[in-house]
Amino acid sequence: MDSLTTREWAFLIWMSGITVYLLLSPKFVEVKESFRELVKNLLVRQIITIMILMTVYVLTCVYGLLHAGLWEWHQLKVTMIWYISTAALALFKLESIKKDDCYYKNLVLDNFKLIVIIGFVVGTYTFNLLIELILAPLLFLIAGMLGIAQSKKEYKSLEKTLNGVLAFIGFLFAIYSIYMVFLDFGKIANKDAIQDFYVPPLLTLSYLPFIFFMMLYITYEKEFLKLQFFISNRWLRIYAKACALILFHVRIVLLERWIASLAFYKPHTVSEVHKSIRQIFKMVSIESNPPKINNSDGWSPYTAKDFLVDLGIKTGYYRFVGGNEWYSNSELIELDEAIFPNNISFYVIGNEHIAMFLKLILNVSSPKSAIMAKNKLLSSAKLLFTRATNLPFPDEIEEVIAKGINYSLEVENYSVVIEKHDWPTHVYGGYDINFSISCKQKD
Secondary structure, three states: OOOOOHHHHHHHHHHHHHHHHHHHOHHHHHHHHHHHHHHHHHOOHHHHHHHHHHHHHHHHHHHHHHHOOOOOHHHHHHHHHHHHHHHHHHHOOHHHHHHOOOHHHHHHHHOOOHHHHHHHHHHHOOOOHHHHHHHHHHHHHHHHHHHHHHOOHHHHHHHHHHHHHHHHHHHHHHHHHHHHHHHOHHHOOOHHHHHHHHHHHHHHHHHHHHHHHHHHHHHHHHHHHHHHHHOOOHHHHHHHHHHHHHHHOOOHHHHHHHHHHOOOOOOOOHHHHHHHHHHHHHHHHHHHOOOOOOOOOOEOHHHHOOOOHHHOOOEOOOEEOOOOOEEEEEOOEEOOOOOOOOEEEEEEEEOOOOEEEEEEEEEEOOHHHHHHHHHHHHHHHHHHHHHHHOOOOOHHHHHHHHHOOOEEEEEOOEEEEEEEEEOOOOOOOOEEEEEEEEEOOOO
C-alpha cells in the first residue's frame, strides 16, 4: 500500500509540529542543546559504521525477497516503518537482548500471534484525519500517565483505571475495524494488503543473523578493551584474543567469565593464558555435574547459590577472587521505591570446592520502611536455613531479626550469627543486618 494512512499522517503532523516548536521556540534552548548533543553522539564513527552495515544487510534481504517474488516496490512504506521500528531499535537493545535467553524464540513467535493479525486489521481501517489528530495526543497522554503509574506503587489504582481506559479504546478500535471489514473487505483481501502483512515478519526472520553477529562483535570489542588492564604485554594480549576467538567463539558468556577472572589472575606467559582459559571450561564442567559434598564440611557452592531462587534472589557464577577465596553473590535486590531504597543481597563464600559460609545482608538506608525490609530478611533467612540444614527454623531468630540485635546460636553442626552494624555517619540513621550460616569447624 503506497499511500500513508490517516493514522500515519496524524502521527507525522504531530511529530513535525512538536519538533519545529521545540527547535524554534526560545523557551526550549536546553532542548535544542540536548538535541545537538544527541545528533553529535549519533554521528560518531562506530555508530555510523554499524548503521551502514545494518542498511546494507537490510537492502540485501530486500533484494533477496524481491528476486524470490515476495517483495514489490509498493512494500517500500512498510519496509521503511519496519526498518525504523524494528531493525534500528534492536541495535540499541543489544545489551538487554544478550541477557534474554528467549529473545530470538519470542521474537519469532510474536510475529505469528493472533494480536499481529488484529493489529494489522486495526492499522488498515483508520478513522478520518480529524479524529486521528484528536486520538494521537490523547493516547500518548494516557500511555505516558500509565508509564508513570506503573513506576509508583502508590498509583496502583490509577494504573488499573488507565489500563481499563486503554482496553476500552482498543475494544472500540477493534469493533470499528470489524465493521469496516464487512463494509470494505476488499481493502485487506487483495495481493498488496497480503504482502504488506507478511513482509515485516519475513524481514524480521532474515534480520536475526545480523542481530546475533552485532551482539557478538560488540561484546568481543567491549571485553577485549579490558584486556589491556590485565595483560600488559602487547603480543601476549593479541595471542590471548586469538585464543578467546577460537575457543569461546559464539559463547560470549564464557568470554565474559574469562575476562572477569583475569582481574584476579593476571597471566604473564602463554601457559598462564592457557591455564586461565582451561579454568573456565573446568568450572563449566563442574557446574554441569556438581560434586557431592559432605554436609558436615559445608555445601556444594553450585547448589547453595540457588537456595533462594524461589524468592527471586539469584547469584552469579561461583568464582575465584584471590588467595584461596571463592564466592558468588546476588545483585542488590531493592525492596522499596525510596530515593535510597533498602536492599538485600546473598553471598556464598568458600574455597574452590566447598562453600563454607552463606550470608544474607540487609541494608536499611530508609528506616521508615524497616519493617518491610526485615520481613524480607526473615522470609529469606527461613528459606536459607531450611535449605542449608534440613532443620526447622529456630523460633528465637524471628524475634532477634525484628529487634535488630546481635545474636548467635549453634544448631547441631551449624553456627548461625546475626549481626547489626549501625552507620554512624548516615543522615537517616541507616544500618545493616547480617544473617550468616556456617558449618562448625572440626577440631
